[in-house]
Amino acid sequence: MKMLPTLTAACLLLASGVALAADPNLGRNLAATCANCHGTNGQALKGSGMDALAGQEKAKILQKLADFKSGDKPASIMHQISKGYTDAQLDLIATYFAAQK
Amino acid sequence: MMLMKRRDFLKVGAAAGAMASLYGCAGGAKSSGHVVVVGGGYGGATVAKYLRMWSEGGVQVTLIERNPTFISCPISNLVIGGTKTMEDITVSYDGLKNKWGVRVIQDDVVAVDAAKKTVSLKAGGSMTYDRLVLSPGVDFLWDQVPGLNNAEAQGKILHAWKAGAQTVALRKQLENMKDGGTYAISIPKAPYRCPPGPYERACLVADYFKQHKPKSKVIILDANEDVVSKKPLFTKAWADLYKGIIEYRNNSELKDVEVGTNTAVLEFDKFKADVLNVIPPHRAGDIAAKSGLKLINNRWVDINWLSMESTSTPGVHVLGDAIFPAPTMPKSGHMANQHGKLAAAAILNLLAGQEPNPEPVVMNTCYSFVDAKNVIHVASVHQYDAATKVVQPVKGAGGVSAARNELEGKVALGWAKNIWADMLA
Numbered sequence: 001m002k003m004l005p006t007l008t009a010a011c012l013l014l015a016s017g018v019a020l021a022a023d024p025n026l027g028r029n030l031a032a033t034c035a036n037c038h039g040t041n042g043q044a045l046k047g048s049g050m051d052a053l054a055g056q057e058k059a060k061i062l063q064k065l066a067d068f069k070s071g072d073k074p075a076s077i078m079h080q081i082s083k084g085y086t087d088a089q090l091d092l093i094a095t096y097f098a099a100q101k
Numbered sequence: 102m103m104l105m106k107r108r109d110f111l112k113v114g115a116a117a118g119a120m121a122s123l124y125g126c127a128g129g130a131k132s133s134g135h136v137v138v139v140g141g142g143y144g145g146a147t148v149a150k151y152l153r154m155w156s157e158g159g160v161q162v163t164l165i166e167r168n169p170t171f172i173s174c175p176i177s178n179l180v181i182g183g184t185k186t187m188e189d190i191t192v193s194y195d196g197l198k199n200k201w202g203v204r205v206i207q208d209d210v211v212a213v214d215a216a217k218k219t220v221s222l223k224a225g226g227s228m229t230y231d232r233l234v235l236s237p238g239v240d241f242l243w244d245q246v247p248g249l250n251n252a253e254a255q256g257k258i259l260h261a262w263k264a265g266a267q268t269v270a271l272r273k274q275l276e277n278m279k280d281g282g283t284y285a286i287s288i289p290k291a292p293y294r295c296p297p298g299p300y301e302r303a304c305l306v307a308d309y310f311k312q313h314k315p316k317s318k319v320i321i322l323d324a325n326e327d328v329v330s331k332k333p334l335f336t337k338a339w340a341d342l343y344k345g346i347i348e349y350r351n352n353s354e355l356k357d358v359e360v361g362t363n364t365a366v367l368e369f370d371k372f373k374a375d376v377l378n379v380i381p382p383h384r385a386g387d388i389a390a391k392s393g394l395k396l397i398n399n400r401w402v403d404i405n406w407l408s409m410e411s412t413s414t415p416g417v418h419v420l421g422d423a424i425f426p427a428p429t430m431p432k433s434g435h436m437a438n439q440h441g442k443l444a445a446a447a448i449l450n451l452l453a454g455q456e457p458n459p460e461p462v463v464m465n466t467c468y469s470f471v472d473a474k475n476v477i478h479v480a481s482v483h484q485y486d487a488a489t490k491v492v493q494p495v496k497g498a499g500g501v502s503a504a505r506n507e508l509e510g511k512v513a514l515g516w517a518k519n520i521w522a523d524m525l526a
Contacts, residue, residue: 023450023457023458023459025155025446029446029458029461029462032151033439033442035523036435036438036523037516037519039522039523040154040522040523040526048515048519049511049512049515050515050519076478076502076506076508076509076512077466077478077480077502080480080498081464081466081480081498081499082498083495083497083498084462084481084482084483084484084495084499
């Protein structure tokens with residue numbers, strides 16, 4: 001039942017005029033770029049050593065990403081990857097993962 | 102996630118429909134149709150799963166793959182180095198079949214008729230599609246290494262640049278080599294599949310020699326002017342870990358081989374090895390290169406970055422190593438997986454009569470082992486740029502490891518487990 005929250009977020013974005021031409025599935029598509037390491041829909045395999053992002057609180061995900069971006073949180077690779085996404089994109093990604101069960 | 106039951110899907114569909122009318126949002130449109138995917142590697146397996154998952158089972162997907170199981174190129178250099186087995190890099194297609202409802206057919210596609218929207222199968226017969234995805238990887242330009250242009254020679258001088266029987270055979274050659282022997286690896290001019298892969302292989306063969314055949318040598322014959330990927334990290338590993346074992350020779354393009362003596366023929370000299378490993382120059386896999394799609398440099402398929410669709414042939418999408426890459430984009434399994442998701446999202450929109458997502462993003466992570474435990478990475482993020490119509494690397498993002506480290510050795514194996522599950526489970 002993941003379609004509903006995603007759609008709601010995307011539609012609210014549209015309604016508020018943040019991303020006028022955005023694809024309604026933008027959050028889903030962006031979050032899928034994380035899945036190679038963090039698992040499909042954020043469900044990383046247990047014991048793989050990767051953070052499972054599914055169902056994590058949105059604010060916590062965003063804080064972690066901000067800390068990676070600023071360099072406050074030490075990382076092997078996420079400081080380099082997080083800088084490739086805009087804050088609006090990271091917000092969509094965190095919204096999507098927070099809505100996963 | 103399991104596929105949603107139809108009854109549940111209808112409920113959500115109704116709610117989404119109400120939401121869509123409330124906000125004027127077009128997200129409720131449903132995709133249907135039949136997508137044929139050719140090639141079940143990093144690109145093809147991913148697009149097959151994501152089409153089924155994101156359409157909630159609404160789109161029928163047939164995956165045609167010539168091998169009975171998926172065998173990963175990433176991590177296969179550890180099999181050649183002797184610290185992993187073929188079993189460790191082999192994954193079944195059962196997850197795609199049973200969990201996601203992908204029809205998996207073990208066969209080869211021999212022809213594409215884009216006008217009639219059909220593909221012809223080697224075993225006979227043809228199949229129709231609404232959208233076709235070609236993810237065929239690469240095929241080798243044997244005519245550029247004349248001595249290797251026959252099956253017998255190809256069984257003696259190996260590439261092991263497609264994981265499988267060649268991986269096992271190269272490992273066997275190394276095991277059979279006497280201590281004090283020489284292993285030489287020939288690298289073609291870029292672009293080629295997996296830019297850091299040959300240097301990783303040189304490290305892992307050298308690591309094996311260091312422990313089991315310490316008088317042996319590794320010679321890298323690189324057609325390129327310099328190390329193509331992660332240069333400072335690889336050269337530091339060679340100096341720190343493999344001094345006196347690895348020798349690097351740039352501008353050493355292979356012109357031919359003498360099969361009987363394992364000799365690499367270069368422009369001005371020859372090099373005789375005990376084990377000669379030749380990665381020949383390559384291009385898009387046959388079915389993509391020979392189906393009339395527009396190629397760049399006569400080698401790589403030209404695609405539209407909003408949809409991965411061929412610029413010349415509507416309805417045919419191409420993924421992975423077979424495409425002409427965007428600036429600084431490597432030919433990697435990780436990137437092929439990202440292409441698969443970009444294509445899946447675009448195809449679902451197109452099947453529902455909508456435009457593809459106008460702002461796609463793809464990213465790459467590539468781990469290389471410099472010994473059995475220590476790893477170095479390179480990463481990049483690529484955002485669509487409407488002015489150039491290409492995904493462009495984001496400046497200031499991405500980069501390489503500060504130094505080789507064991508933590509990333511563990512992360513690299515975790516990466517493999519998760520990406521294989523992301524494609525196939």
